[in-house]
Amino acid sequence: MKYLKIRWIAVLLVAVGTSFFFGFKSGDNRSFQVAKNLDIFNSIVKELDMFYVDTIDPNKTIRTGIESMLYSLDPYTQYFPEDDQSELEQMLKNTYGGIGSIITWNTKLKRSMIAEPYEHMPAATVGLKAGDILMEIDGKDLAGKNNQEVSEMLRGQVGTSFKLKVQRPGTEQPLEFDIVRRSIQLPFIPYYAMLDNNIGYINLSTFSGNPSKEFKQAFLDLKKQGITSLVIDLRNNGGGLLDEAVEIANFFLPRGKTLVTTKGKTKQASNTYKTLREPLDLEIPLAVLVNSATASASEILAGALQDYDRAVVVGNRTFGKGLVQTTRPLPYGGTMKLTTSKYYIPSGRCVQAIDYKHRNEDGSVGRIPDSLTTVFHTAAGREVRDGGGVTPDITVKQDKLPNILFYLVNDNLIFNYATEYCLKHPTIPAPKDFKITDADYADFKAMVQKADFKYDQQTEKILKNLKEMAEFEGYLTDASDEFKALEKKLSHNLERDLDHFSKDIKEMIAVEIIKRYYYQRGSIIQQLKDDKDLKEAVGILTAPEKYKEMLSVPPVKPDEGKKEK
Incomplete structure (x- = not known):
């Protein structure tokens, strides 16, 4: 019945579009073009619905067309149907109905898991912890569902409740939690x-x-x-x-x-x-x-x-x-967020x-030079x-993060180490006093080695490409000794890389551990300890004359004011 209603609406739109098509004066070219293309679009939908070899989903097909049309304008102009208003509400009000936690993907188990519960929110209040593997929601197995699907199941109307089953690292039996969804207000000032x-x-x-x-x-x-x-x-x-x-x-x-x-x-x-x-x-x-x-x-x-x-x-x-x-209301409870100025x-x-x-001709866009x-x-x-x-x-020139750190994070090795660390340490010092000791880092390195961790080294890829190009252009034979020496120096050495980049890796480990105990507030305190931007800001704020000078126009030098004749 619902499907027939959608078809009837589509036919009606065609009829309305056709009446507009013939109703415009030939001189009103812009209105004519709009009506003409609306008529064509409606006709295409009707023909697809009636004659396409497979049955189409009109909602999905038309939604795809709408999104492609809007994205051709800019990425900020979006359509939100009636059943997707929660995303818009979160965007505008910074709130949503849910449990108040970030979830992430466990690549080994192929399941979602708790990554970071928000302080004072339902997830943290009932006792969920980072690393908890999400197994069931109200008895429904979450195996095979991606993060987006699980997130939609966790969210819902404020005041509704559900039963969540999780598998916690370090425990044999799954744990069950009764959770009541609340209006989740993300912190404005963490x-x-x-x-x-x-x-x-x-x-x-x-x-x-x-x-x-x-x-x-x-x-x-x-x-x-x-x-x-x-x-x-x-x-x-x-x-x-x-x-x-x-x-x-x-x-x-x-x-x-x-x-x-x-x-x-x-x-x-x-x-x-x-x-x-x-x-x-x-x-x-x-x-x-x-x-x-x-x-x-x-x-x-x-x-x-x-x-x-x-x-x-x-x-x-x-x-x-x-x-x-700004937002504009649409029929059937939809809303469009569109760029207006x-x-x-x-x-x-x-x-x-x-x-x-x-x-550009390929549809891409670039920054204004x-x-x-x-x-x-x-x-x-x-x-x-x-x-x-x-x-x-x-x-402020920012340090580039080492390549190995990306892979350690992507493979959840830092996350997993923090989970194991928390099982062994019920409490830790305040964020301003906490640090990763040499013994802690030795444990982390041992865990990485045991995990048979592999990662791409960009130097190896670039060297391989250089060799191929040298061979193509006829230089490889004469430079073979140099290439062999360079390959030897750039050989993969995990132990060396873990030691060489220990400062950045320790910083990431510390942030991951601290937020398990002190939430987002704690991770910010940790990151501010060695913050180059903040150091520059402190430097200018503690130098009143320099601060005043920076906000003033530099004095013109005597020669700069003279014009050439």
Whole structure:
């Protein structure tokens, strides 16, 4: 019956589309083209439904067509049908109904497992631990189901309950838990604290929901503790609501300042956002930490504070998302999130880095080259550019993670070691005091060796390609001795690599262990111990003259002001 109804609707759409097709005046070319192509699309669906050799699923077929059409525009314009509204709600409100845990895939057992329960959420409250293998939900075996399918089963309406069976490492019999789904609110501010030199630190993870309220409380609490400067950490913050970025910027900028201007096709899409309230603090020195995953609303906050010379931006160039999305209701309970405008920060620049309108012949898109960007100026007259995210005032060179670390993480060896470590250690010191000892690392190396761990070495691949090219061009015979010597030096040596890259590997192990006891807050504390971006921020905040100089226009040298005749 439902299928017949869908077919009837499709036929009706064809009829309606046809009436539009003949109803437009020949001079109204754009409307004609829209109606024409709608008619063609409806006819194709009808013909497929009636004559295709196999029975098609109309929902799946049309959904595929919709998604392909929208993706040809930009990756942010999306369709959410009625049964997929929870994903949109999580995106907008930073909440969902579930147990509050990240799950990951156990490649050996081919099952999902708990990777990280969130503090104070149902998973952690009932006693689920990282490493627990998910076996059954309400008696249904989860074997053969991927992470996405398991995640959908764990989520549901707030207040509903289910029985979860898990196999915990170190225990013989499976464990069962009765869990009640709750509204899962991901932390806006997973960690804030006063660091040395009376420097405040606030880690802001998202602009979805209402983070400005918690940010204000955190800042005022730090002020009571006696901070004299502040670091705002926006690294890996993918954005959220534009209004929230404006609200937080208003804490440090005077009332009446223009922060964002949006420009779109319609009047509703074009707006100007100004600071509407009295600020909390106009004088406290600020540093903002950013990286390549700092995007959207995060770039508005970082860019606005930079454009008004209110903060020193530290880190690496941001993602470059200068597009604004809004939601539009659709028939049958669906919703479309679509890009309606571009936003421009106070200097007048747009940070959008990718030009989706002008695609290459193969459909790919690329970043706008620096040579095509335009110079703008901050309030003090400092040069800034558009078209490529927010470029930091202080760029920090990041260390590249070793190749071996990727494979250790991908093979769950660090995760598995942390699980075994927790079975042997009921408690550990506070995050600021915890460290991986030489004995701990020796145990880890022994576990890796026992696991017969294998990984690709890029040098070996490149050397192999070089040999093939040398042979092709006739150089291999004369250079054979050199190649043999190089192969000997680059031979695979797991023991050597584990020792050579021990610092990075130990850091990853420590993070994985600490979050088992102190959750996300603990892992942040661990990562801040040797944080290059934070060190640079502290350096500039503890040097008042340098801080002031950095936010001012460099003085013009006598010869620079003269023009050649």
